[in-house]
């Protein structure tokens with residue numbers, strides 16, 4: 001017989017989880033895409049998890065042509081399903097670009113607001129198949145989300161990639177740099193811009209890695225990244241916001257950082273096209 005303080009396991013299993021609706025979130029973007037001259041809604045493929053069919057949401061924002069081949073940037077959020085702040089930030093960013101398309105002049109942005117749809121619905125870090133998808137890249141993963149995302153990353157050969165996360169242990173904004181050597185020259189001004197909204201993390205060690213002024217130059221194996229050995233190397237940035245901060249501040253900090261990256265990359269390209 002169980003003591004009164006014990007909760008029967010059957011009851012634990014039936015406690016409902018916070019569920020989130022992908023459709024609700026994407027309605028704003030889908031409506032925008034219907035009338036926008038710049039934004040296209042085009043899912044990046046479908047897959048099945050435990051008998052349920054999912055799409056990989058994908059939006060393409062084509063900025064005004066400035067005569068050159070558009071710069072292809074991949075923006076990714078919610079590879080961890082319990083970090084929706086990045087998703088909301090990308091919705092905000094696309095709304096902002098729709099109002100101010102000159103901010104994206106010269107760019108073609110490939111936006112993946114929900115990289116882990118089942119985890120996003122369930123509000124879990126892992127996918128419903130129990131995988132941390134951000135440890136599975138370029139390692140013969142059988143996970144369908146990984147196969148779709150790898151196909152996108154390989155096919156579009158991005159000039160730059162930015163992944164958005166929120167960290168429930170962080171007390172400030174920070175980021176990881178990898179890929180092209182110029183990446184640090186993009187993250188620094190991006191963190192400066194975010195700083196005006198949410199202060200950056202000042203710790204020497206963040207998430208177990210050495211950090212300087214909120215910038216980390218190492219990282220985990222298997223994170224969402226460019227294919228190994230690809231040349232030229234794209235710039236690769238992971239932005240992390242402190243998840244305990246108010247959501248609107250995290251969104252605004254991420255949007256400010258992303259806008260800055262777009263501006264600064266154009267400047268760097270004009271200065272040193274072969275960097």
Ligand SMILES: [Zn+2]
Pocket residue numbers: 080083165166
């Ligand atoms: Zn994360």
